[in-house]
Structure formats: C-alpha cells, structure tokens
Amino acid sequence: MEKELKYSDLVEQPISMHPKKFALWLFMVTVVMIFAALTSAYIVRQAEGNWLDYELPSVFWITSGIVLLSSVFLHWAYRSAKRDELIQLRIGMIGAVGLGIAFLVGQWYSWVALVDREVFFVGNPAGSFLYVFTGLHALHLISGVIFLIIVLISTFRYKVHSQALTTMEMATTYWHFLGGLWIYLFMFLLLNH
Secondary structure (H helix, E strand, O other): OOOOOOHHHHOOOOOOOOHHHHHHHHHHHHHHHHHHHHHHHHHHHHHOOOOOOOOOOOHHHHHHHHHHHHHHHHHHHHHHHHOOOHHHHHHHHHHHHHHHHHHHHHHHHHHHHHHHOOOOOOOOHHHHHHHHHHHHHHHHHHHHHHHHHHHHHHHHOOOOEOOEOHHHHHHHHHHHHHHHHHHHHHHHHHHOO
C-alpha cells in the first residue's frame, strides 16, 4: 500500500545557519568586495603611468609563512576541540595567537623596509596602494587576533569543547579567510609589480 504524501512532506527544509556565523560570512563577503575593488583600482591606475618601481620587502615571504603556520596551529586547535583534547586545544590556540602577533610585527617591519627604500604613503600611487593593502589587511588581522585571544581565554574557562564549538568554528573560518586574503594580496603584488 502506497503512503499518501502530504504537501508538508514535499516542502524542503530551509538551510539553517547560526546567526553569528551568517553575520561573519556577510562581513567576509564585504571584505572580499573591498579588496577586489582595490586590486581593480591598482591595475587601472598602474596602466595610467607615473608608477614607481620598487622591490617588495623580503619580509613578505616570511610573514606569508607565518600566517600559513598560524592557520595550521588553529586548525590543530579546532580538531583538538572537536575531540575534547583541551591541552592540545590550548597549545594550538597559543601558537595561533603568537604567530598572529608575529605576522603583525612582520608587517610593521615591512613598512620600515619600505621607508628605508624611500617608498612612502604619499608621493606615488604605487606606494600608496601598498600601504593601503597592507594596512587594511593588518586592521582586519588585528580584529582576528583579538578574536583568537577571546577564544583562547574561553578555552581556559572550559567554554570551548566538542559540545560548544560555535566561537571556535567562527574564529577558525575568519582566520583562514584572513590567511587566504594575505596570500592573494601577496601573489597579486608579485604578479602585478
């Protein structure tokens, strides 16, 4: 005997997402749009001429490695949280926070290297764009480091574990996004320099 289907059985269930995760994704889409606009403006302005040629600071290679390694630590922390391995979770979070701060210090040294090469924020659009790219990314990274510190503190208060992963998932998503954004910016600058 066939089961009679009701209309309610045929209606698809809506996709649900935690409201804070949804807000984070909207914010990240906004950031992507900002950097897409800036990189487009870079290409258009570069084609107009009056463009200063200079070498990118070599510290960018180091900071790229640092941000990738910090993502590895954070992913390890996330996996540890899912398995309730709280010591590894804390070690991973400490590593991610420390490397995030090291990235910011490295970005500061990249600005010092630019000033040493007489590449300033004003005077030539090439330098201006580089300072805007790195400064805006650093601003977002500062917010990411603050987020990681909040999660780190939460791990010591036993608020992050396999049954409470929302903030950990959000921090991991945002941090991986920031790392990917930096790699994109660095590759863009290498290829369009």
